[in-house]
Amino acid sequence: MSEPTEPLVVSGGTVVAPDGALDRGRVVVEGDRIAAVESADDRTATDDRTAGPGERRRIDAAGRVVLPGLVDLHGDEVERYRFPRSGERVDAATALATADRLALAAGVTTKFDAIAFEDAPEKNRSIEGATELLEAVADGVDLVADHRVHARCEVTDPASVAAVGDLADRPAVDIVSLMAHAPGRGQFEDAEAFASRYADGRGAAADEAARAGRERSGVPEATVRERVAGLAADLGEEDVLVASHDDADPAAVDHAVGHGVDLCEYPVSLAAAERATDRGAATAMGAPNLVRGGSLWGNLDARAAIDAGVVDLLCSDYRPQALLASVFVDTGEPLARRVARVTSEPARVAGLGDRGRLEPGARADLVVVDPDPTPTVTRAVVAGREVYRCGP
Structure with a gap:
């Protein structure tokens, strides 16, 4: 250095x-x-x-x-570095240092580490482990890129809602995304899809995911919306950027934006993305979606959304290298516009006007x-x- x-x-x-x-x-x-x-x-x-x-x-x-150095508002690979194999757990500081060096190799100089605050053994996630990662980001020991926290809140889970609600005044937390991963919502069309995808098809983990799916399906829609509204209001008062996640229904976008959500990430349908744009919210799609040439699970195609003029920025999601690769995907736009989608636009949305x-x-x-x-x-x-x- x-x-x-x-x-x-x-x-x-x-x-x-x-x-x-x-x-x-x-x-x-x-x-x-x-x-x-x-x-x-x-x-x-x-x-x-x-x-x-x-x-x-x-x-x-x-x-x-x-x-310009790439600005990644949502990359969750640090969780995988924490658990390189099922049953093996790496300490938070080491996992974060690994993510830091690999982010630089992928061109990312400002990284919002997406950390799920939920107790989900099938995904190697826990609120305790998420808090340890947050503390590692806040300490900033042995980090080279600029790291911030993107806290992910599962609003069908009361424990997740409570944990994220307590993060509002933590300086390291700049973004919170509100999601309701449950069968019949967003990208999970039914219970079978939820169990298979949420656990990545792993035997016993799939059984745990199926049980989680049944529990989450029992949360009424009114409760989900009430939690979204409450969290968005509380977090907004602390100048935290609030995002909705995997929206499929334009009505859900209306509700979220109406209560203070400013970023719609990974909309599942074009109608949802268009509604977010109409309501003045920024829209983020996954760079792997664009680089691959379509959604892994048959959701909204990032290229189609770009062609429709409803994509403000791209995130690495789960594959850091895709963010840089997306710049060189010919979308028919000038190079500067494609670059802006992974640099100045995410910086603007996150309130980082200096980069x-x-x-x-x-x-x-x-x-x-x-x-x-x-x-x-x-x-x-x-x-x-x-x-x-x-x-x-």
């Missing part, structure tokens, strides 16, 4: 600025901020050719693409990407420090 004691110049590559891509562009970093973004034809006093030896740090980005853009004054988070044959991060800079290097 290099210290930002001298200016850093990243030059020679395609620099993706907010207004478009600059061929053979250059980014100049001073301290933890971007000082200049220039095209090949716009040389100023910051020209690195005039600097003497040792006066500047340099990264040669020739043949590569320079992007996600390559422009003077912005926080100096950026990545250098070799686009062929597979988009690969070769350099990563966080707050002006070069923190990751792969290859020559």
Whole structure:
């Protein structure tokens, strides 16, 4: 990890600025901020050719693409690093450090770790374990990227509702998503689908999931909506971004947005996504959905939602590498728009106005990407420090 004691110049590559891509562009970093973004034809006093030896740090980005550091509002892979195999549990700090390094390799410099606050043995989840992960994020020991907490609340579970309600004033918690995973709701069309998908088809775990499905199905719709309204109001008072999750019914979107939800993540139907957009809420889809070319379970196709103009941002969901790969999926849009969907737009929605853009004054988070044959991060800079290097 290099210290930002001298200016850093990243030059020679395609620099993706907010207004478009600059061929053979250059980014100049001073301290933890971007000082200049220039095209090949716009040389100023910051020209690195005039600097003497040792006066500047340099990264040669020739043949590569320079992007703002990616901002991921929902990535839950840290839970899998905590339990690499059933029965093996890694301590929270180690799991988070693993997630941190792999996030940088995937181009993510601001990470909202999605942590489920629910007691669900079939998913290796517990409120106690979630709290340990939250504390590890808050401590920030041995972390390089900027980590924050995206707390996931299962509103059919009173214990989850109570636990998340107590998190409202925790500084590390920036996002809370409200979800009702139950048979007949959202992506789970029936009890069989819930048991199979929620436990990933694992024998005994599937039996536990089936039991959970029966319990959750018994929670009345009125109770679910009452809990959503109460949590959204309480969390909103603490400036926590509140998201709804897996909405299929436009009426559910109306209810959520009407009570303070500002982000609709992973809508199951186009009608739900369109309603969120009409109501002024941001809409997030999964990057794996776009990269794969469709939903894993036959839900709303991310490309179709983009074509309909109802996707503001993408999240890595469960596959960090997909966020970077999504930038290079040709959606018929300019490169700068595709980049914005994983940088400036999630930063804006999360209230982080200091990052996600390559422009003077912005926080100096950026990545250098070799686009062929597979988009690969070769350099990563966080707050002006070069923190990751792969290859020559």
